[in-house]
């Protein structure tokens with residue numbers, strides 16, 4: 147019988163817990179109206195960035211395409227000409243497509259980029275009615291003219307990119323460009 | 339047929355329709371209320387998009403269920419397959435016919451309107467008999483689906499309902515013995531017309547707390563609600579006896595479950611909580627006092643309290659195992675009910691007053707606890 151009494155007390159405790167929970171404020175954030183603030187390093191949809199003067203940061207180096215484990219990036223580089231100086235370097239990306247259905251949001255492209263041109267931002271509302279609508283092109287990726295943000299680069303790398311990156315011409319780069327961080331070279335004599 | 343008889347007939351039909359509509363509306367909003375309350379107990383919000391605060395959610399669900407495809411397994415027995423949900427729903431609705439929602443008939447436009455559909459002198463027997471027919475709906479549904487999970491669910495359900503019906507009956511007999519009548523109206527009047535201390539009245543839960551506890555436990559099991567929802571244990575059986583049902587046929591099973599919940603809540607209210615009785619004030623002092631004394635609103639309040647308890651239990655307790663279920667029913671509820679019945683019978687024979695019953699029940703419990711403490715076995719070392 148005392149076991150039964152103990153059981154009854156346990157039942158009462160359980161009931162009181164659920165009742166007290168009922169009086170608590172729900173933790174739900176009602177989504178479309180209210181949105182949760184994501185951490186700065188959230189890896190959502192990609193954004194291509196610009197410099198202050200409106201030129202594109204992307205120099206069409208194909209490093210991101212090469213590093214992408216999912217093969218989600220497709221780039222067609224083109225030469226910059228005197229009349230048509232699209233990016234800061236010698237070349238620019240004429241076509242820049244990201245297949246959001248293939249992308250695994252690993253962020254390797256962001257790490258590989260020598261000019262901090264591509265970043266993964268907080269936009270996680272990635273959905274569409276057709277496959278085509280999720281193959282996004284340069285127009286959708288590029289931030290609008292007149293804006294020059296760094297995006298999550300600042301969150302990943304507290305030091306802002308050096309001003310010399312503005313003049314990146316492909317002649318020198320660092321291990322940071324391929325996602326290894328700014329480490330001293332291990333092999334003596336090896337160039338950087 | 340005389341005009342009076344015709345009038346009586348029409349009155350009963352109208353009341354029956356009103357009760358059914360009220361019950362089904364109640365069902366619709368119980369699903370909504372249940373989802374909202376369970377959600378709050380789990381720190382969620384629940385359905386809040388359809389209409390203001392999600393109040394039109396039941397309508398949306400109803401429309402969805404109406405237009406859903408009516409699936410039926412190829413090997414199912416069509417006739418029984420269609421009949422089963424109807425049995426469940428009809429039985430559930432007709433059980434409600436004998437519940438009085440107020441104390442006395444009301445005079446309206448020169449007619450005396452009785453606040454119950456019918457008031458047979460064997461109301462309790464009728465209710466127990468009718469509600470135990472509900473198991474046919476479940477068994478036939480499970481069998482006609484030609485699905486092993488449905489059949490297993492149906493068998494579990496019948497075993498459970500039959501076991502707990504016994505405990506339920508025993509628990510109900512004790513208070514009815516005190517009243518000395520099987521009519522719900524007498525039960526209500528007894529509780530409202532006599533005082534607890536000087537007479538044999540007062541809410542019967544005061545005189546029969548053990549019977550109330552047993553009744554409520556058995557009732558939860560009777561209507562297959564959590565934590566006794568083994569017949570529809572999703573993790574083990576798909577969805578139990580209604581695995582193969584969809585659309586409106588499924589909705590009928592669903593309605594039957596909720597209407598049954600209303601019925602057992604109403605019986606608990608009527609038998610143990612004084613039915614439509616409210617505060618002990620003199621009702622001859624005006625309308626306000628009349629409303630404070632008794633009325634359908636009190637009845638509804640208590641019924642909804644019990645409905646809330648159903649939801650509360652569901653949100654709190656995990657499902658019992660099958661052996662636990664049987665042990666609780668046969669080794670705990672039934673013997674306790676019988677002991678309680680014996681004590682009550684002695685009391686009735688000796689013409690005790692209400693509070694003496696309470697004392698008797700209390701001393702019975704104390705004696706049981708003391709005895710079990712004396713008899714305690716030495717602790718067994720745990721070998722795991």
Ligand code: SF4
Nearest residue numbers: 214249250252253255
């Ligand atoms: S986040 Fe990863 S998978 Fe997606 S495009 Fe960049 S490198 Fe490819």
Ligand code: SF4
Nearest residue numbers: 204205207208210259
């Ligand atoms: S790595 Fe950066 S600069 Fe190179 S192609 Fe990709 S986005 Fe453009």
